[in-house]
Amino acid sequence: MLNAIINQITKLGEKVINFVYAFIKNIGESFLLLINFILRKPELSKTLNIGLLQLYHLGFKSLLIICLSALFIGVVIAIQGYQLLTIFNSSSALGSMVSVAIVRELAPVVSALLYAGRSGSALTAEIALMKSTEQLSSLDMMSINSIHRVIGPRFWASFFSLPLLNFIFIAVSIYGGVLVGITWKGIDSGSFYSNIAATVGLTDLLNSTLKSFIFSFFIAWIAVYRGYSSMPTASGISKATTLTVVQSSISILLIDLLLTIYLYGS
Amino acid sequence: MRISAKIYFVTGLFVVLVLISISYTSTILGINKVGENKQTYTLSATFNNIGSLKDGASVRIGGVQIGRVSKISLNNEYQPEVFIKIAKQYDKIPSSSIISIKTNGILGDKYLDIQLGFDDGSGDFLVNGSQFTTTNGAIILEDLIGKFLYSQ
Numbered sequence: 001m002l003n004a005i006i007n008q009i010t011k012l013g014e015k016v017i018n019f020v021y022a023f024i025k026n027i028g029e030s031f032l033l034l035i036n037f038i039l040r041k042p043e044l045s046k047t048l049n050i051g052l053l054q055l056y057h058l059g060f061k062s063l064l065i066i067c068l069s070a071l072f073i074g075v076v077i078a079i080q081g082y083q084l085l086t087i088f089n090s091s092s093a094l095g096s097m098v099s100v101a102i103v104r105e106l107a108p109v110v111s112a113l114l115y116a117g118r119s120g121s122a123l124t125a126e127i128a129l130m131k132s133t134e135q136l137s138s139l140d141m142m143s144i145n146s147i148h149r150v151i152g153p154r155f156w157a158s159f160f161s162l163p164l165l166n167f168i169f170i171a172v173s174i175y176g177g178v179l180v181g182i183t184w185k186g187i188d189s190g191s192f193y194s195n196i197a198a199t200v201g202l203t204d205l206l207n208s209t210l211k212s213f214i215f216s217f218f219i220a221w222i223a224v225y226r227g228y229s230s231m232p233t234a235s236g237i238s239k240a241t242t243l244t245v246v247q248s249s250i251s252i253l254l255i256d257l258l259l260t261i262y263l264y265g266s
Numbered sequence: 267m268r269i270s271a272k273i274y275f276v277t278g279l280f281v282v283l284v285l286i287s288i289s290y291t292s293t294i295l296g297i298n299k300v301g302e303n304k305q306t307y308t309l310s311a312t313f314n315n316i317g318s319l320k321d322g323a324s325v326r327i328g329g330v331q332i333g334r335v336s337k338i339s340l341n342n343e344y345q346p347e348v349f350i351k352i353a354k355q356y357d358k359i360p361s362s363s364i365i366s367i368k369t370n371g372i373l374g375d376k377y378l379d380i381q382l383g384f385d386d387g388s389g390d391f392l393v394n395g396s397q398f399t400t401t402n403g404a405i406i407l408e409d410l411i412g413k414f415l416y417s418q
Contacts, residue, residue, distance in 0.1 A: 049269050052269060052273070052274070052277055053269055053273060055277055055280070056273050056276055056277045056280070059277075059280060060276055060277060060279075060280040063280065063283070088371075088374075089370055089371030089374045090370070090371075090374045090375065092370075092374070092375050093375075099294070099295070103291075103295075164280070164281070164284045167284050167287045167288050167291065168283060168284060168287045170287065170291050171286075171287030171288075171290045171291045172287070174290075174291065174294060175290070188324050188331065190322035190323065190324055190334045191320070191322055191323060191324065191375050193294060193322060194320050194321050194322030194323070195320075196294055196295060197294075197295060197321075198320060200295050201295065202292075202295070204295075205291065205292070205295065
């Protein structure tokens with residue numbers, strides 16, 4: 001009886017130690033992978049075309065989902081805000097409410113979540129399948145460095161797509177707010193726009209871009225690492241894709257919390 | 267790796283779209299009046315206190331909007347001076363008209379209200395650049411409450 005309990009506790013301890021070990025090993029591996037292609041002279045002549053192609057696949061093809069969700073979110077926030085603000089007879093503050101919510105929080109976070117779901121998972125799946133069909137190994141065998149040739153351009157393309165999509169998200173969702181506020185509810189356009197200009201400035205736009213760059217760095221990093229370190233089996237690919245989406249979503253929300261405290265907390 | 271011309275084109279289109287949205291956003295965040303190039307003329311008025319009147323606030327006659335505040339500054343005697351742009355079609359405002367700052371409800375935005383003066387048929391109208399002679403400044407709620415409290 002006592003032995004059985006001790007056995008169970010031993011197994012538990014072993015699991016915890018294994019988990020912590022794997023966690024630290026993951027961090028070390030992914031960091032080394034990152035350093036491997038960040039700290040080197042870029043060979044633009046060889047990798048620019050690959051990066052452009054990835055910018056098309058990861059960035060441009062996300063345009064539809066980003067635009068649609070931006071429009072819906074802008075419209076929904078404007079409708080809810082209008083209901084609330086008419087109670088205080090200050091519906092012309094709708095513009096500033098919508099644009100503060102969009103520019104400071106919703107645009108970087110929602111576009112990052114959508115991007116992680118659409119493009120991050122695709123990136124992981126592509127790299128993981130390349131690995132499981134031994135395409136990466138064959139590149140290495142032909143003395144072409146697969147990390148520099150395959151992983152690097154994909155990382156950079158992914159890193160630069162999200163901030164671009166963030167700008168589009170902001171513009172489209174503010175336009176959604178304008179549609180509801182001015183076109184539908186008939187708020188006076190002058191006070192609508194001047195309220196926006198009074199509350200949201202260039203600093204907010206820059207902060208939003210900063211957030212977006214940091215999110216996209218982590219999404220690209222996680223996606224690339226999960227693909228590169230996946231088990232070369234069918235279930236390994238699916239596990240890697242799931243882990244990409246889960247881990248990047250959680251890290252986006254956590255980093256957003258920290259950044260918001262840092263940028264707006266005081 | 268060869269890339270087809272279509273992908274170059276589409277990626278370029280993507281970047282152009284981004285530039286368009288950046289310019290749209292910065293226009294909205296930076297400039298008060300967008301897409302208004304109607305014919306207007308400018309009047310000015312000096313108040314003792316403008317309260318929280320903002321650029322772009324509306325100017326109304328009997329509740330109907332006829333123009334906007336275009337600029338707010340202090341004049342040489344450090345009195346707030348408000349410049350307003352009024353649509354060209356409303357160019358028959360008598361020069362004895364009174365302009366006052368009013369509020370939408372209690373918490374709402376400030377706007378300018380013009381009460382038309384007496385038109386004696388001499389054709390004495392406000393023209394581009396002229397100034398209102400009689401103005402009523404903003405009613406500051408705190409001042410009113412203070413007066414009420416200390417007059418007891």
